[in-house]
Amino acid sequence: MPRELAHPDIEAVTLAKVLSALGDPVRLHVMSIIADGNEHTRKDFDVRLAQSTFSHHIKVLRDAGLLLQRMEGTRCYVSLRDEARDRFAAVLDSVLAADRAERAK
């Protein structure tokens, strides 16, 4: 596979795109994990989906500019994309807080 994954220009990302990407339970879960700013591998997300399906969700977040994906050997590390945090700080913070609140219920 291409060792370089395509990440969109953050300026080209629209708010609607971001919200649409966040509007899915699986992807919200991924965001809640990478919200700590660290890199994570697949094992950190225990979703019971086919591997290819999970890859798809990661790609949606990546295409929305929210997630940074780095390949190292056969491993894949994902983390919150800094430019996204800068550009959508308030939205991401409030969404992640609401997600925690909902999960805690």
Add this chain to the structure above:
Amino acid sequence: MPRELAHPDIEAVTLAKVLSALGDPVRLHVMSIIADGNEHTRKDFDVRLAQSTFSHHIKVLRDAGLLLQRMEGTRCYVSLRDEARDRFAAVLDSVLAADRAERAK
């Protein structure tokens, strides 16, 4: 048509549903208009879509618990739903602010 439109129980609304509903330019525009807390009629939203398509978007927002729809005679008034504002205050505020910022660009 039924003079009473169905509005979901606000407790049954999930964050993912809300974000998914907000993840569309037309619906973001509607939200930005009703954010003032007042009631609005169709003429306040100048979208160049078929009437039925606009109705569809209104219904999506209504089903996400975000919008209150009141019929009076042949007119339809829509406004921000108070329970949604209470439950998702931070998310709505940040999203609407980001929308304004994006539009102002």
Add this chain to the structure above:
DNA sequence: CACATTAATCGATAATCGACGATGTTCGAA
């Protein structure tokens, strides 16, 4: 080198979504 691991991508399928025109209902006006 052969083989297992990790994960993107491809191809298929089913479900959902955005858009539209047509229809039906309610109401106000002539």
Add this chain to the structure above:
DNA sequence: TTCGAACATCGTCGATTATCGATTAATGTG
């Protein structure tokens, strides 16, 4: 009472999305 305006809903369409299994690529490991 008949007409028109306003708007929800229905049926349909093409496009997108979610899911999966299979394939492929890269890299470890025996």
